[in-house]
Amino acid sequence: MSGLSLRAERVTLGYGGRPAVRGLDLDVAAGELLVVLGPSGCGKSTLLRAFAGLLPAMSGRVLADGEPITGPSADRALMFQDDALLPWRTARRNVELALALRRVPRGRRRAEAERWLARVGLGDDAGRLPRELSGGMRQRVQLARTLAAGPRAILMDEPFGALDAQTRASMQRLLLDVLADAPATVVFVTHDVDEALLLGHRVVVLGRDRPAGVAAEFDGAASRDELLAALGAGDPVKDDALKDDALKDDALKGEPLKGEPLKGDVLKEAV
Amino acid sequence: MNRLHRWPVRVASLLAALAVWHLVTAADLRFWVRFDRFPGPVDVVTEFGRQVEQGRYWQDIAQSLVRILTGFVLAAVLGVALGVATARSRWAGDVLQPLFEVARPIPAIALVPVAILLFPANEQGIVFITFAAAFFPVLVSTRHAVKALPVVWEDAVRTLGGGRWGVLLRVVLPGVLPGVFGGLSIGMGVAWICVISAEMISGDFGVGYRTWQAYTIVDYPGVLVGMATIGLLGWFTSASVELAGRRLTRWLPREGERT
Ligand SMILES: Nc1ncnc2c1ncn2[C@@H]1O[C@H](COP(=O)(O)OP(=O)(O)O)[C@@H](O)[C@H]1O
Ligand SMILES: [Mg+2]
Numbered sequence: 254m255s256g257l258s259l260r261a262e263r264v265t266l267g268y269g270g271r272p273a274v275r276g277l278d279l280d281v282a283a284g285e286l287l288v289v290l291g292p293s294g295c296g297k298s299t300l301l302r303a304f305a306g307l308l309p310a311m312s313g314r315v316l317a318d319g320e321p322i323t324g325p326s327a328d329r330a331l332m333f334q335d336d337a338l339l340p341w342r343t344a345r346r347n348v349e350l351a352l353a354l355r356r357v358p359r360g361r362r363r364a365e366a367e368r369w370l371a372r373v374g375l376g377d378d379a380g381r382l383p384r385e386l387s388g389g390m391r392q393r394v395q396l397a398r399t400l401a402a403g404p405r406a407i408l409m410d411e412p413f414g415a416l417d418a419q420t421r422a423s424m425q426r427l428l429l430d431v432l433a434d435a436p437a438t439v440v441f442v443t444h445d446v447d448e449a450l451l452l453g454h455r456v457v458v459l460g461r462d463r464p465a466g467v468a469a470e471f472d473g474a475a476s477r478d479e480l481l482a483a484l485g486a487g488d489p490v491k492d493d494a495l496k497d498d499a500l501k502d503d504a505l506k507g508e509p510l511k512g513e514p515l516k517g518d519v520l521k522e523a524v
Numbered sequence: 525m526n527r528l529h530r531w532p533v534r535v536a537s538l539l540a541a542l543a544v545w546h547l548v549t550a551a552d553l554r555f556w557v558r559f560d561r562f563p564g565p566v567d568v569v570t571e572f573g574r575q576v577e578q579g580r581y582w583q584d585i586a587q588s589l590v591r592i593l594t595g596f597v598l599a600a601v602l603g604v605a606l607g608v609a610t611a612r613s614r615w616a617g618d619v620l621q622p623l624f625e626v627a628r629p630i631p632a633i634a635l636v637p638v639a640i641l642l643f644p645a646n647e648q649g650i651v652f653i654t655f656a657a658a659f660f661p662v663l664v665s666t667r668h669a670v671k672a673l674p675v676v677w678e679d680a681v682r683t684l685g686g687g688r689w690g691v692l693l694r695v696v697l698p699g700v701l702p703g704v705f706g707g708l709s710i711g712m713g714v715a716w717i718c719v720i721s722a723e724m725i726s727g728d729f730g731v732g733y734r735t736w737q738a739y740t741i742v743d744y745p746g747v748l749v750g751m752a753t754i755g756l757l758g759w760f761t762s763a764s765v766e767l768a769g770r771r772l773t774r775w776l777p778r779e780g781e782r783t
Binding site: 330 | 680684699
């Protein structure tokens with residue numbers, strides 16, 4: 254099975270009649286890994302919810318393989334930003350949930366769930382309840398559950414935010430490994446510029462202006478400075494807006510460091 | 525203080541209460557409240573010992589238990605089912621919710637005349653009243669629990685391919701259990717109040733009937749034995765509900781590890 258293509262056509266999304274994303278045009282080719290970058294509150298999660306079929310468009314269209322998206326489907330798995338594990342199920346049973354809904358025969362679920370947990374480094378924690386796991390471990394269980402669903406499009410909402418640098422790198426590697434085995438389209442939301450450079454075939458920066466649209470788009474050869482510039486561009490109150498943002502850290506880290514822009518492609522090969 | 529050290533205090537408190545009871549009845553104390561005809565603990569224990577040797581005592585208990593458990597189980601099943609239905613389906617909510625709102629303020633025991641009119645046998649009337657008493661606490665707490673479910677659990681199951689029934693089975697029913705058990709505990713309490721009252725009013729056996737019977741023949745130790753029996757049964761059934769609730773909701777954060 255190959256990846257789904259996703260498409261947003263002049264789409265406006267929002268809650269209770271108030272738009273959060275306005276008139277967005279976005280194409281995600283089948284099998285592409287698109288990174289969506291943007292400050293918090295700009296509508297990244299909202300966009301993923303629309304692709305997942307959880308949020309109907311206020312206007313415009315959202316399409317998967319050319320067909321309008323009318324509701325959720327196991328084809329398009331969403332890895333939530335919030336803690337979305339069922340707290341009464343152990344890590345293993347949470348992963349089994351994805352298998353059960355895919356109608357994997359009962360007898361094969363346990364072994365397969367344990368295999369996925371082992372791949373995210375939680376082989377020994379299969380029997381533990383979510384409340385007995387740390388935030389980063391819960392994120393990895395959710396990653397295992399999302400991948401176990403065998404989706405054709407994986408929608409990931411800041412999936413590695415709670416992980417330490419080392420675990421984060423190994424999860425990024427795992428994601429790329431899984432994609433090599435079972436090609437899927439990925440929309441990967443992050444506010445981490447380095448992660449964007451590392452993973453993305455293409456990076457889209459959602460605008461800081463509220464409600465947001467695409468502010469800038471880069472193919473695989475974007476540089477760190479270009480992305481940082483795009484994140485800050487067109488923003489009259491840049492410093493204030495950055496104040497309570499996780500972006501601020503990245504921006505500060507980046508500025509004094511790099512003279513030579515790093516190429517995304519180079520990094521990808523290094524992984 | 526650790527658990528072990530607290531037990532002597534608890535036992536001492538009970539013993540002290542018994543001792544005070546014994547003293548005021550033995551001294552035939554009268555100061556506005558009158559203890560001169562009130563049976564003391566020794567009378568009650570003697571009467572208790574006499575009664576537990578009779579088959580009738582156990583038959584009464586069995587009878588009351590059958591009534592309360594029938595009413596309670598019906599209330600639990602229907603309360604959860606209709607609570608979920610009215611919370612999740614607009615149609616069911618519109619049809620049923622007004623009826624419930626009108627019926628809910630009526631104390632179940634006020635339904636005795638209705639029960640006598642409606643049901644051919646006394647027995648069914650008493651079960652009906654018990655059911656009515658336990659039903660509303662379960663219904664209301666289930667409704668609230670459904671409305672309070674985090675949306676992200678449902679969204680997660682839907683994006684993994686779960687449909688309406690998948691969500692109901694895998695998210696709603698397990699997720700509302702803590703709230704449901706709150707309602708079941710309250711329901712069990714009011715069910716006892718109502719089954720005993722109904723037995724006193726219209727029963728011809730059962731613990732409530734026997735207690736009232738003892739009163740009408742001026743058998744005061746018998747009254748107190750009846751009351752103690754009701755207390756013990758109530759405590760036993762409530763503890764069973766608590767225990768079942770704790771077993772089924774082990775996944776909740778425990779005291780001291782809340783985040
Ligand atoms: N459930 C909701 N109800 C109302 N407004 C919401 C809801 N979720 C998000 N929003 C609003 O929509 C905007 C975009 O939010 P979101 O997509 O979560 O941003 P991001 O993921 O980029 O941080 C914000 O202004 C936020 O306040
Ligand atoms: Mg978000």
